[in-house]
Amino acid sequence: MENKNKTVVKSMELLHLFLTEPSLTLNDMVSLSGMPKTSVHRMACSLEEMGFLTRGADGRYQLGLIFLQFGQLVSERLDIRKIAKPIMEELCTEVDEAVQLIMRDGDEAIYVEKIEGTQTVRLYTAIGRRSPLYAGACARSILSFLPRDEIEAYIQQTELAxxxxxxxxxxxxxxxxxxxxxxxxxxxxxxxxxxxxxxxGAPIFNHEGKVAAGISIAGFEARFSEDCLPYLTDKVKTAAQHISEKLGY
Structure with a gap:
């Protein structure tokens, strides 16, 4: 803690208590934090003044609405392509197949990033290309993890051409x-x-636990034999998990 401001650290420890508790009294914070009551009171007052905590008529503290603003900004500023690209490049190096990133756009999937392998014959998919959600592993990895009612509605209203x-x-x-x-x-x-x-393909989840994108490795059928599938599926699922974690999942 030599390079850390102790007051800031202690204040963050108080705020972290609200990750598991919707509201706390001053005594609750003292008991859970183990800090002196005078210190907790002083920090709680400062946090309330800055909008990080609010206090109700019953004297109980809750997280302030300012966290909604911060949360929205963080969510909006997360660039999935920027986050995913180094992970995609690493995956491409490991499997030597094309690695693709897609996002949902209504009833379609749109390819937003692609890393090519060293294979001389390449797939015709490209950034900006669209495909229906039901077709192809990458697109269907998004469809499969949507809420059940959305899946059923999609299938009912979509012609599976x-x-x-x-x-x-x-x-x-x-x-x-x-x-x-x-x-x-x-x-x-x-x-x-x-x-x-x-x-x-494998789904990528955001900080809300909702499917946000899909990642896939793709190539010619002969290179996706049954013997290769365990290795390839493990690699793509691991990459999807790493991207999801960086999105706050």
Missing amino acids: AIGSGTITDPAALLQSIETSLKTGYTLSYSELENYTAAI
Whole structure:
């Protein structure tokens, strides 16, 4: 603690108490923090004056509304592409396949970042390309982890048109694929957007626990044999988890 301001540290310790308690009295804060009552009172008054705490008519303290402003700003300023890119580059180096990042835009997914592997023949996907949420591992990794009512509404109102030879066009089969993804934590596709290609996708979650994006590794089908799947799925799920953690999940 040599380089830290002790008053600031103690004040943060008080604020951290409210992560698990919606409201606290002065005595509660003293008891939980182990600090002298005079110190707690002084810090609580300062925090209240600055808007970090509010005190109700019953004398109980709560976190101030200013935290909503800070939280919104943090959320708005998180650039998923910037956060994800170094993790995507590392994943690409490990698996030597194209690594793609997508985000939802209504009933579609849009590719917002892509890292190419060293393979001489490359996929035709590119930044800015769109695909329906039901087709391809990356897009379906988002669809699979939406709230159930949203999934059902999407399937009811969407025509599942064929894009590649392996595109899922049957609603029951799509639901089964979604159920499998929920159990395994990843989504697998073969020839859904482009024939003779394969992809493994995993969802990325934000600080609210909601699916915010999807990441996938994709390449030609021959390189996604059953023997390779355990290694590849582990890598893409780990990358998705690392990005999610950096988004506050």
